[in-house]
Amino acid sequence: QSVLTQPPSVSGAPGQRVTISCTGSSSNIGAGYDVHWYQQLPGTAPKLLIYANTNRPSGVPDRFSGSKSGASASLAVTGLQAEDEADYYCQSYDSSLTDVIFGGGTKLTVL
Amino acid sequence: EVQMLQSGGGLVQPGGSLRLSCEASGFTFSSYALCWVRQAPGKGLEWVSGISTSGASRNYAESVEGRFTVSRDNSKNTLSLQMNSLRAEDTAVYYCGKAGKAQRTDWLNLEFDFWGQGTLVTVSS
Numbered sequence: 001q002s003v004l005t006q007p008p009s010v011s012g013a014p015g016q017r018v019t020i021s022c023t024g025s026s027s028n029i030g031a032g033y034d035v036h037w038y039q040q041l042p043g044t045a046p047k048l049l050i051y052a053n054t055n056r057p058s059g060v061p062d063r064f065s066g067s068k069s070g071a072s073a074s075l076a077v078t079g080l081q082a083e084d085e086a087d088y089y090c091q092s093y094d095s096s097l098t099d100v101i102f103g104g105g106t107k108l109t110v111l
Numbered sequence: 112e113v114q115m116l117q118s119g120g121g122l123v124q125p126g127g128s129l130r131l132s133c134e135a136s137g138f139t140f141s142s143y144a145l146c147w148v149r150q151a152p153g154k155g156l157e158w159v160s161g162i163s164t165s166g167a168s169r170n171y172a173e174s175v176e177g178r179f180t181v182s183r184d185n186s187k188n189t190l191s192l193q194m195n196s197l198r199a200e201d202t203a204v205y206y207c208g209k210a211g212k213a214q215r216t217d218w219l220n221l222e223f224d225f226w227g228q229g230t231l232v233t234v235s236s
Binding site for chain 2: 087
């Protein structure tokens with residue numbers, strides 16, 4: 001069981017907006033540690049999508065956005081496209097475990 | 112162009128050893144912390160280990176502490192992971208990764224912006 005909790009799956013129709021939550025605790029997200037998001041297509045390495053809670057690397061469409069509040073973070077995807085169908089992971093640091101931690105991952109399905 | 116080329120995976124018996132390598136190019140290797148992350152078949156991403164720019168600071172997941180050793184050679188732009196006493200539960204695709212910001216002491220709080228292609232390690236008799 002992951003320290004960061006994500007929904008196993010979310011889905012939406014093309015053009016719609018979906019959000020993926022990442023819930024932590026007072027020793028990780030709630031302690032102020034940054035949250036980063038990755039997209040992983042089947043059989044490929046993770047791709048950085050959002051870093052430091054809200055920032056997009058160059059080349060990532062502005063349809064992807066991140067937010068953080070308290071001990072939770074969210075990834076929003078607007079204007080869903082078929083190519084967005086992938087697994088999404090959040091990452092942070094936990095001061096009790098003294099480890100980098102990942103969420104369990106969320107499979108996004110575009111209907 | 113940043114590239115991270117992995118090698119060294121394969122099939123090994125339980126209790127055996129394996130060494131993974133990750134040769135990097137396209138950035139100032141010695142300025143960035145690096146990491147290893149793995150993904151068991153059908154499972155999510157799992158932190159394995161990380162190493163600071165100089166190699167003086169190393170971090171290990173509890174599941175591999177005492178069995179795996181991470182190292183780097185800044186003269187050869189190479190990151191390594193020595194894996195000993197391998198178990199069936201170590202079976203996974205292993206990815207090397209590069210921290211997103213240079214010369215940071217809080218490297219464990221950073222994102223990892225480039226990854227190797229992944230290498231499969233299978234532990235089975």
